[in-house]
Amino acid sequence: MTEKTLIPGLEGIPCAASSVSFIDGIAGILEYRGYDITTLANHGTFEEVAYLLLYGELPKKDELVAFDAELRANRVLKYPVLDIIKSLPSTGHPMKAIQAGVAVLGAFYPVDDLNNAHEQRLASVRLIAQLPTVVAAFHRARQGDEPIAPNVELNHATNFLYMLDGQIPSAVISRTLDIAMILHMEHTMNASTFTGRVVASTLADPYAVVSSAIGSLTGPLHGGANERALEELREIPSVDAVDEIITGKIERKDKIMGLGHRVYKTTDPRSTLLQGLCAGVFAERGSAEIFDIARKVEEIATGKLGHKGIFPNVDFYSGILYDAMGIPSDLFTPIFAVARVVGWLAHWKEQLIGNRIFRPTQIYVGHRQRPFTPMSDR
Ligand SMILES: CC(C)(COP(=O)(O)OP(=O)(O)OC[C@H]1O[C@@H](n2cnc3c(N)ncnc32)[C@H](O)[C@@H]1OP(=O)(O)O)[C@@H](O)C(=O)NCCC(=O)NCCS
Numbered sequence: 001m002t003e004k005t006l007i008p009g010l011e012g013i014p015c016a017a018s019s020v021s022f023i024d025g026i027a028g029i030l031e032y033r034g035y036d037i038t039t040l041a042n043h044g045t046f047e048e049v050a051y052l053l054l055y056g057e058l059p060k061k062d063e064l065v066a067f068d069a070e071l072r073a074n075r076v077l078k079y080p081v082l083d084i085i086k087s088l089p090s091t092g093h094p095m096k097a098i099q100a101g102v103a104v105l106g107a108f109y110p111v112d113d114l115n116n117a118h119e120q121r122l123a124s125v126r127l128i129a130q131l132p133t134v135v136a137a138f139h140r141a142r143q144g145d146e147p148i149a150p151n152v153e154l155n156h157a158t159n160f161l162y163m164l165d166g167q168i169p170s171a172v173i174s175r176t177l178d179i180a181m182i183l184h185m186e187h188t189m190n191a192s193t194f195t196g197r198v199v200a201s202t203l204a205d206p207y208a209v210v211s212s213a214i215g216s217l218t219g220p221l222h223g224g225a226n227e228r229a230l231e232e233l234r235e236i237p238s239v240d241a242v243d244e245i246i247t248g249k250i251e252r253k254d255k256i257m258g259l260g261h262r263v264y265k266t267t268d269p270r271s272t273l274l275q276g277l278c279a280g281v282f283a284e285r286g287s288a289e290i291f292d293i294a295r296k297v298e299e300i301a302t303g304k305l306g307h308k309g310i311f312p313n314v315d316f317y318s319g320i321l322y323d324a325m326g327i328p329s330d331l332f333t334p335i336f337a338v339a340r341v342v343g344w345l346a347h348w349k350e351q352l353i354g355n356r357i358f359r360p361t362q363i364y365v366g367h368r369q370r371p372f373t374p375m376s377d378r
Helices: 037-043 046-055 061-071 079-086 095-107 115-140 156-165 170-182 190-202 206-217 225-234 239-252 267-286 290-308 314-324 329-352
Strands: 021-024 029-032
Touching: 029 037, 029 046, 029 267, 037 170, 037 267, 046 061, 046 156, 046 170, 061 115, 079 095, 079 206, 079 239, 095 115, 095 206, 095 329, 115 156, 115 206, 115 329, 156 170, 170 267, 170 314, 170 329, 190 206, 190 329, 206 329, 225 290, 225 314, 225 329, 267 290, 267 314, 267 329, 290 314, 314 329
Parallel strands: none
Antiparallel strands: 021 029
């Protein structure tokens, strides 16, 4: 019998061969389908990068036009789906609403042949197009407002912001969300992607795959760190107070939210890009001390913790950024899901090629062969 060793969290254990994305955590490199994330963020759009992740190649002009048109045409939710979203408690977290919303979509759109390219495309487009509508509809409903119908004239990111409050955002704000969503689209074998692949391996439909992945993303160890990073930064009263507060935390060995990463041992490239986006938004919306505080935290913390490989991660600046854009903090993780759905779907399609159902083993540590004690003797 072979000796089995338990690796908690399967840390470092490959669970799939994948060509969707690549990370070099030492060099601080993230690539989608071989393209550097900084290049994609600076030159790509949400629609273009989504196509790249789903189909493996950058779209030609006509391919992008067709894909974009399909996304725009598939944003509207069926009335019964809207009714279900409206019937959810307004106090519930929006992540619950989108998980439920996606599961409900699966009831309306059965997928007969998972390996049929046309059906795969239809389901992928529908999920990417309708997730923002679900988030926005729940956000409006919980405030007692009617949902705002999607606007076919607007691109994906702009339409999402429009459906939240009925205002068409400035070009700077809309491009900022477009880039932030590119940065959140995909990140190799994280917990939610692994969840999605496990569900995909059972040949469940893509709605089950995505709703399970959303459930995985709701946990504070995965999707929720940007909200907490923002809260921590808000507790720092001024730039002058940063040194003492951060030094104290480091001495007490408190974790500073938004710093450190299991894979990156240098600055997460997404954090550098998000810091740059903050600068653009604050230039338009007026400067805010929280951004200066964050930069000071970064300076002090990396000075003291850089030798341990602790640098800002994607969550450090994204909370400040979304807050400056007027987005409520409990929508930060839903926005993550609205972007990450693309990566989940790329992995779903990849899992189906040569699929083998996930069936790991365990190391049994419980009792064996126990005699049954009758109730009267217990
Ligand atoms: C993400 C995280 C879990 C990665 O953890 P990890 O790779 O297992 O790193 P470790 O927890 O082993 O930490 C290594 C060292 O750095 C320190 N460290 C790690 N993250 C730190 C942080 N955010 N603030 C201060 N110190 C930190 C640890 O205390 C440890 O110090 P030690 O060697 O003196 O004991 C961790 O950095 C963390 O909790 N960060 C804050 C939460 C967060 O931002 N999460 C979002 C991640 S995208």
